Amino acid sequence: MSDLQIWRSALSGAAAVLSVSIFAGCGATSATGSQPAAAGKQSGPAIAQSCAGGLLEDAEDGDDQAGDNGYWYSYVDESGSKVEPGKEFELASGGHDSEGAVRMQGSLTKGEDVYAGVGFGLREGGSYDASRYGALAFWAKAGSPGQSIRVKVPDVNTAPEGKKCSECYNDFGVEVPLKTEWTRYVVPFSAMKQESDWGAPRPASVDKSRLFGVQFQVSQPGSTFDVWFDDIEFTGCQ
Numbered sequence: 001m002s003d004l005q006i007w008r009s010a011l012s013g014a015a016a017v018l019s020v021s022i023f024a025g026c027g028a029t030s031a032t033g034s035q036p037a038a039a040g041k042q043s044g045p046a047i048a049q050s051c052a053g054g055l056l057e058d059a060e061d062g063d064d065q066a067g068d069n070g071y072w073y074s075y076v077d078e079s080g081s082k083v084e085p086g087k088e089f090e091l092a093s094g095g096h097d098s099e100g101a102v103r104m105q106g107s108l109t110k111g112e113d114v115y116a117g118v119g120f121g122l123r124e125g126g127s128y129d130a131s132r133y134g135a136l137a138f139w140a141k142a143g144s145p146g147q148s149i150r151v152k153v154p155d156v157n158t159a160p161e162g163k164k165c166s167e168c169y170n171d172f173g174v175e176v177p178l179k180t181e182w183t184r185y186v187v188p189f190s191a192m193k194q195e196s197d198w199g200a201p202r203p204a205s206v207d208k209s210r211l212f213g214v215q216f217q218v219s220q221p222g223s224t225f226d227v228w229f230d231d232i233e234f235t236g237c238q
């Protein structure tokens with residue numbers, strides 16, 4: 001199954017897939033919160049709706065703190081792969097209809113377990129309750145065709161901070177093929193899965209009431225990557 005097929009199937013139907021293209025480029029990021037998803041029944045467009053207070057990071061204040069949340073960081077395997085920004089996390093100039101964004105660049109070595117990523121924490125010293133939201137949305141673009149990222153949300157069962165995992169870091173997420181122009185992507189929590197065949201525990205679904213952060217990760221061996229992120233938000237208020 002290709003990444004694109006995973007994305008399509010994970011979005012639970014053609015309507016949700018359609019919403020991605022409908023919302024792409026239409027500037028639907030203004031926070032209104034006026035059309036929350038119907039309780040217990042989320043359609044694609046409904047989960048794409050921005051929510052008042054849902055914006056996590058627009059990368060406009062020039063610092064390495066994600067909005068009022070935790071600080072940005074990068075991480076990389078110990079196989080020789082490289083990622084920028086490094087320990088000094090600086091934002092990039094040129095965002096989605098704005099001045100600033102997060103840009104992740106680097107290269108992965110050839111090997112079985114290579115990866116690099118960027119992410120930020122949601123709450124210092126604790127977890128964040130995202131129960132009232134239906135999805136994570138963000139704008140992204142790739143510097144060249146054919147790149148994809150795995151967007152994932154460390155939660156109480158997969159993050160070491162949750163004190164539950166014996167084999168951590170297999171966070172719930174979705175692989176997203178990226179376009180080379182700024183595009184908005186909407187990832188329902190219900191579409192997020194763990195990677196197969198590793199990690200403990202392996203619960204049925206993400207625990208969105210106890211999230212620790214948001215991460216964007218690449219893992220294709222032998223690849224170079226150049227990906228941008230902006231306007232990261234929780235959407236689909238319930």
Ligand SMILES: [Ca+2]
Nearest residue numbers: 058095098100
């Ligand atoms: Ca921005």
